[in-house]
Amino acid sequence: MSYPEKYHYAKSHEWLALDGDTAIIGITDYAQGSLGDIVFVELPKVGAEIAAGATFGSVESVKAVSDLYAPIGGTVTEVNTALNDAPETINAAANDTWIIKLAVKDATLDGLLTAADYEKFVAEETGH
Amino acid sequence: MRYLPKSPADREAMLAEIGVPTIESLFETIPAEYRLTADLKIPRQHSESEILDRFRAFAGNVASGDAAELATRPAAKPYASFLGAGAYRHYRPVIIDSLVQRGEFLTSYTPYQPEIAQGTLQAMFEFQTMICELTGMEIANASMYDGSTGAAEAILMACRVTDRLGAVIARTVHPEYREVIATVTQHQEIPLSEVGYVPATGRVDLAALEAAITEETACVLIQSPNFFGTIEDVAAVAEIAHKKGALLIVSIAEAVSLGIVKAPVEADIVSLEAQSFGVAVGFGGPYCGVIACKEKFLRQMPGRLVGETKDMNSKRGFVLTLSTREQHIRREKATSNICTNQALVAMMVTIYMTVYGKQGLRELAEQNLAKAAYLRAALVGAGAKTQFDGTARFHEFVLHGTESAERLNEALLAKQIIGGLALAKWYPELGESATLWCATELTTKVQMDAAAGVVATCLEHELVGAK
Numbered sequence: 001m002s003y004p005e006k007y008h009y010a011k012s013h014e015w016l017a018l019d020g021d022t023a024i025i026g027i028t029d030y031a032q033g034s035l036g037d038i039v040f041v042e043l044p045k046v047g048a049e050i051a052a053g054a055t056f057g058s059v060e061s062v063k064a065v066s067d068l069y070a071p072i073g074g075t076v077t078e079v080n081t082a083l084n085d086a087p088e089t090i091n092a093a094a095n096d097t098w099i100i101k102l103a104v105k106d107a108t109l110d111g112l113l114t115a116a117d118y119e120k121f122v123a124e125e126t127g128h
Numbered sequence: 129m130r131y132l133p134k135s136p137a138d139r140e141a142m143l144a145e146i147g148v149p150t151i152e153s154l155f156e157t158i159p160a161e162y163r164l165t166a167d168l169k170i171p172r173q174h175s176e177s178e179i180l181d182r183f184r185a186f187a188g189n190v191a192s193g194d195a196a197e198l199a200t201r202p203a204a205k206p207y208a209s210f211l212g213a214g215a216y217r218h219y220r221p222v223i224i225d226s227l228v229q230r231g232e233f234l235t236s237y238t239p240y241q242p243e244i245a246q247g248t249l250q251a252m253f254e255f256q257t258m259i260c261e262l263t264g265m266e267i268a269n270a271s272m273y274d275g276s277t278g279a280a281e282a283i284l285m286a287c288r289v290t291d292r293l294g295a296v297i298a299r300t301v302h303p304e305y306r307e308v309i310a311t312v313t314q315h316q317e318i319p320l321s322e323v324g325y326v327p328a329t330g331r332v333d334l335a336a337l338e339a340a341i342t343e344e345t346a347c348v349l350i351q352s353p354n355f356f357g358t359i360e361d362v363a364a365v366a367e368i369a370h371k372k373g374a375l376l377i378v379s380i381a382e383a384v385s386l387g388i389v390k391a392p393v394e395a396d397i398v399s400l401e402a403q404s405f406g407v408a409v410g411f412g413g414p415y416c417g418v419i420a421c422k423e424k425f426l427r428q429m430p431g432r433l434v435g436e437t438k439d440m441n442s443k444r445g446f447v448l449t450l451s452t453r454e455q456h457i458r459r460e461k462a463t464s465n466i467c468t469n470q471a472l473v474a475m476m477v478t479i480y481m482t483v484y485g486k487q488g489l490r491e492l493a494e495q496n497l498a499k500a501a502y503l504r505a506a507l508v509g510a511g512a513k514t515q516f517d518g519t520a521r522f523h524e525f526v527l528h529g530t531e532s533a534e535r536l537n538e539a540l541l542a543k544q545i546i547g548g549l550a551l552a553k554w555y556p557e558l559g560e561s562a563t564l565w566c567a568t569e570l571t572t573k574v575q576m577d578a579a580a581g582v583v584a585t586c587l588e589h590e591l592v593g594a595k
Binding site: 040045060 | 291427458461
């Protein structure tokens with residue numbers, strides 16, 4: 001499991017990278033490992049307004065369907081349509097596979113964790 | 129026990145192999161005068177329903193016992209029914225009940241650990257395959273509660289697919305289906321609008337339909353054959369719906385119609401009531417709803433879906449697929465909530481479709497059409513009038529007999545005949561005299577002639593009364 005330092009982490013297991021006013025969002029290595037083989041990613045529409053903490057889609061693995069939560073609010077500017085044909089990319093490289101990009105108005109990152117804190121949080125959650 | 133008949137070609141080949149010209153020559157060692165030259169005197173073969181009738185008659189004789197006692201009892205003559213309207217009387221082959229009553233099928237609940245029950249999964253897979261072939265769709269689920277809840281689920285599904293909220297429904301869709309849809313959608317804030325029919329044809333009004341579809345309309349719902357028995361122009365409706373980005377849902381209440389009516393291939397979703405396929409008409413249920421659709425809507429489809437796969441030894445096997453979206457995993461976010469052993473009812477339908485087969489279903493549909501045509505002619509001959517003439521229909525039609533449908537039905541009931549369904553409750557514009565009549569392969573000529581006789585008498589009285 002690896003958690004890049006440059007990312008911010010949500011307790012709902014999404015990572016977020018800020019590039020100016022754009023937030024790039026994916027799911028963490030821990031999340032992909034827990035879900036198992038991902039077979040489908042449900043993406044939002046470009047232009048959709050998403051509030052911080054709201055669901056913006058879902059990932060379906062052979063075990064379960066899990067909602068995706070926005071770590072920050074914004075307007076969807078881009079969705080990773082490559083996931084329609086190759087959702088397993090997330091299993092192969094969760095840290096390098098973004099799911100959506102948001103245009104952010106207010107880039108306050110309240111409640112998000114650093115890589116080290118997220119790793120600690122995961123360890124507590126799983127009891128390891 | 130298996131019976132493997134040999135074809136004439138097989139016989140020829142076998143005779144050639146042993147060097148004998150004819151089968152008869154195999155018996156030459158028996159002197160000619162001792163050989164049977166005429167056919168055996170055995171009765172001709174009987175169909176399953178003929179055998180049932182025969183044994184019921186035998187049973188009646190046995191049960192009667194004391195002839196004197198029997199004479200004091202009124203004869204138990206069964207009622208003749210001309211009701212249809214979403215619940216159809218069709219012959220149920222006896223094999224259905226003998227197979228579904230096997231413990232493996234009868235007592236198994238909805239499969240939560242499905243892969244250990246390969247037999248159940250295979251039956252469901254075959255159900256889905258046959259439904260796809262019948263409806264012209266690419267995938268089908270197994271199954272929904274009934275045609276009405278299936279239609280409601282199809283509307284919810286269309287809203288998820290299109291990301292729109294709203295449905296335009298033809299008034300020629302079964303009125304009770306429309307009531308169920310209103311109940312299901314009311315708390316989801318899905319606006320519904322209804323579109324009327326053309327008075328001359330009894331088909332949905334296409335101009336009004338086009339006007340009713342907005343940017344927010346997720347889907348158009350029609351029924352074909354519709355509630356009046358008339359066949360809708362599915363292709364025309366599909367074109368109108370698709371032009372405005374809405375999906376077309378076609379509801380089919382009478383599955384037997386698929387034996388002869390063109391499959392609604394232009395639809396995006398087909399919602400079918402499969403009760404006609406081997407499920408008894410019984411106080412409203414259990415029935416068998418099905419949703420079939422284009423494959424691209426797979427992930428938005430509610431209900432169970434069985435998929436074919438290969439096991440670790442590359443042998444053919446079946447899995448319950450996409451169940452991650454069902455209620456036992458996704459709880460309140462599930463795409464459906466299909467409980468109880470609905471799969472058992474789907475099993476009856478599977479057996480029925482297997483027994484009839486493609487050709488059998490076609491012949492069955494033709495018989496239904498022929499019976500309905502005879503009934504219609506008999507009732508018109510008795511002085512009644514039919515409505516929406518000239519439009520293609522299956523085995524139901526709207527009839528105007530006496531001024532009050534209620535009075536006519538009372539007169540029929542006195543003769544142990546259940547007449548057509550009075551329509552004024554849902555379609556007041558058709559008047560108090562309008563009734564919906566249905567004939568199936570089980571309707572007999574004697575019953576139809578008797579009904580026509582009562583109608584003729586009632587109309588004569590009315591005429592005399594008016595003078």
